[in-house]
Amino acid sequence: MRLFKCYDKYAIDCPDQVIVVFAENEKKALRKVADIHKKLDVYETPVKTVLNNFKVEEIFAPKECNAYVAYSRDMSSVDDVQIVFVPFEVQDIESYIMDQLIEAESQEELFREFVIDKGINMSFNEMFYCDDKGWIFSYEPPLRLREDIEAKLMFEDISEGEFIDEFWLTSVSKFFEDKYYFKQFFEYITTNSEADFDEGFFFYVCKKLMKQGDWTVYEDLREVEY
Structure with missing residues (x-):
């Protein structure tokens, strides 16, 4: 399975506009996004419209890790969403993720x-x-x-x-x-x-x-x- 970050091309201000999924290919990733939005009833628009609104970006996923998505409180762009990979052996997952997020933020120019x-x-x-x-x-x-x-x-x-x-x-x-x-x-x-x-x-x-x-x-x- 491959990892994809799918995000709205026109507006990003809530988690439902940036969705990360595992899928076999881009098409199936978008299909998952459409299914998620259908359940949430976010847009109340046809599936085709949802698919056209989203851009897909493949993310390298290391082996023997679980993937987590962290959404910032004040979202305004896709950069406000971070993907953290947690090795299977990690026990305190939340602390590990926070340390990874802090490390990334602390290195920003x-x-x-x-x-x-x-x-x-x-x-x-x-x-x-x-x-x-x-x-x-x-x-x-x-x-x-x-x-x-x-x-x-x-x-x-x-x-x-x-x-x-x-x-x-x-x-x-x-x-x-x-x-x-x-x-x-x-x-x-x-x-x-x-x-x-x-x-x-x-x-x-x-x-x-x-x-x-x-x-x-x-x-x-x-x-x-x-």
């Missing part, structure tokens, strides 16, 4: 650019300047603290600069429970050094962000049946 951006807006580093109300700065220029924080500091013996530095350090410490990675990030942000993080660092950051819901979240996991 977009993710790494997000992490190494030293800016305090639209970056990983921005997270450490946020409280339960959001960004601690005003969104209107010039850059300054939010009015509620400024008002609070009027009654405290601390300068705005000291508050910002302490707030950032406390936030970073909470995120990086691993002191080795904390030291790496702290030195990178507070010096003029270039990014020289190892693979483990990116995996660590990605795992925490995904668990917090601050990066790609995979909510729907399905095993591909033979």
Whole structure:
């Protein structure tokens, strides 16, 4: 049996528009898709129309593995659907799949650019300047603290600069429970050094962000049946 990813050519925003199946050939793969949609009664359109709307892509499937499909919470393209192959001997399947998804996400160029951006807006580093109300700065220029924080500091013996530095350090410490990675990030942000993080660092950051819901979240996991 061969593995096929079948997806809607015109719109992708839900799992039923990206279906992974085992089949003998492309034609039979599309037939399976049509049968699935008929059961779901998704389109209420003729089978021929469903078949014409779907594109088929063959995926290499390694031997002695089960195939699982992970759908991201905010689907907008076929790239938001990942196929993970799990060896038969794996016992904790969910943990294995999550590690594979995290590994893949952590190696994406977009993710790494997000992490190494030293800016305090639209970056990983921005997270450490946020409280339960959001960004601690005003969104209107010039850059300054939010009015509620400024008002609070009027009654405290601390300068705005000291508050910002302490707030950032406390936030970073909470995120990086691993002191080795904390030291790496702290030195990178507070010096003029270039990014020289190892693979483990990116995996660590990605795992925490995904668990917090601050990066790609995979909510729907399905095993591909033979």
